[in-house]
Amino acid sequence: MKITMIGSGYVGLVSGACFADFGHDVVCVDKDESKIAALKEGRIPIFEPGLDALVSSNAAVGRLSFTTDLAQAVADADAVFIAVGTPSRRGDGHADLSYVYAAAEEIAQALTKFTVIVDKSTVPVGTGDEVERIIRGANPDAEFAVVSNPEFLREGAAIDDFKRPDRVVIGGDDPRGLEVMREIYRPLVLGRSPIIEMSRRGAELTKYAGNAFLATKITFINEIADLCEKVGADVQEVARGIGLDNRIGSKFLHAGPGYGGSCFPKDTLALLKTSQDYEAPQRIVEAVVAVNDNRKRAMGRKVIQACGGDVRDKTIAVLGLTFKPNTDDMRDSPAIAIVQTLQDAGATVRAYDPEGVEQAQKVLTDVVYCDNPYIAMEGADALAIVTEWDAFRALDLSRVKSLLKEPIFVDLRNIYPRDIIEKAGFHYTAVGR
Ligand code: UDX
DSSP: OEEEEEOOOOOOOOOOOHHTTOOOOEEEEEEHHHHHHHHHHOOSSSSSSSHHHHHHHHHTSSSSSSSSHHHHHHOOOEEEEEEOOOBBBTTTTTTTOHHHHHHHHHHHHHHOEEEEEEEEEETTTHHHHHHHHHHHHHHOOEEEEEOOOOOOOTTTSSSHHHHHOOEEEEOOOOOOHHHHHHHHHGTTTTTTOOEEEOOOOHHHHHHHHHHHHHHHHHHHHHHHHHHHHHHHHHHHHHHHHHHHHTTSTTTTTTOSSSOOOOSSHHHHHHHHHHHHHHHOOOHHHHHHHHHHHHHHHHHHHHHHOOOOSSTTTOEEEEEEESSSSSSOOOOOOOHHHHHHHHEEETTTTEEOOOSSHHHHHHHSSSSOSSSHHHHTTOOOOOEOOSSSSHHHHHHTTTHHHHHHHHHHEEEEESSOHHHHHHHHTEEEEOOOO
């Protein structure tokens, strides 16, 4: 199949490279000339494990190419995926669909034969209808079908998620459109990934409902963690105790500093906007958003408490800044609020992150960025682990102890057993334990 990806950001690039790896012919389009020039030279603008190798091997055999010429790329395609950004609109939290609609206008002008337009961007219910209306209006003779195909990729594990998905969701009712989609995803059938077809609106809502549910699960265990601290229970034991119930499942029950990233914060807000528009309140999701927002600064205060309630003129070593490991993404990372809370209270922050420093520098000023975890700890009064990068899981504890002025060890991701840290002579603070 000939596939065109409009938008060579995170989703477009990962999806495009994986489709090419399945043997499809893929062209990735972007308006950003410098990004396309870089991609042509094999330079990848984002950090995602395995992506550079996948892009270069498929580009080398000619199955993956990059262009700024949308019209040419669309004219040849069997399917055109819209994978442009849908950021939260400033002010009201609605998903900003201007890039999606602009892409639809441009695609409409370039259609030459029956083409499936696939919405991969995360878009509110009804966007597919609007895309169809735009294309019909701009090019009344065009032959096309609009299909929704939400992505469920996790940053840091995106290639594996794409190639071995729990499911693929395809929304639409045009038989020709569905036929093309089945062909595109046929390589996954061997791996027995379920490919489920449903209405277009159903597919659009599935994406938001899925992310809102996962955000709810995390927030639920985070509140249980708070209760554990009060009643003297261990949230990891409770999470295991409930997670082994198949109806609940053990994933996404890790208590921590709150969820962040490019999806959960944005998609939960957009779902609330849709719920208001359709007068179907989503009170659980409303609570999740509010609880998670409060939690991030509360985690900063937790570090302050661990330091005896006052961090004025103290130095805190922060390990991990990105919203989760294996990404350089700082969007809505809990580390932002945590570092700012510490700074507001008068602390100096020395920080280390394996990949996130470049992005962090754009949002967090006055931080001393260090080249490795131990340099960050030099002369610090306390250590706080904020993101659970593998590199922090086996720190040399005696070295840590000799570098810190006070043996204060705050583990906001619960990666260490309490007894080991306490035996090494630290005061250990974790989440919900
Ligand atoms: C998420 C969804 O998982 C993915 O399906 C969707 O396509 C995009 O949004 P992503 O944002 O990459 O993916 O990260 P994810 O691994 O889901 O983690 C999101 C946030 O939740 C992170 O801040 C993470 O630290 C936090 N989290 C996750 C927890 O605090 N506890 C958990 O148990 C799981």
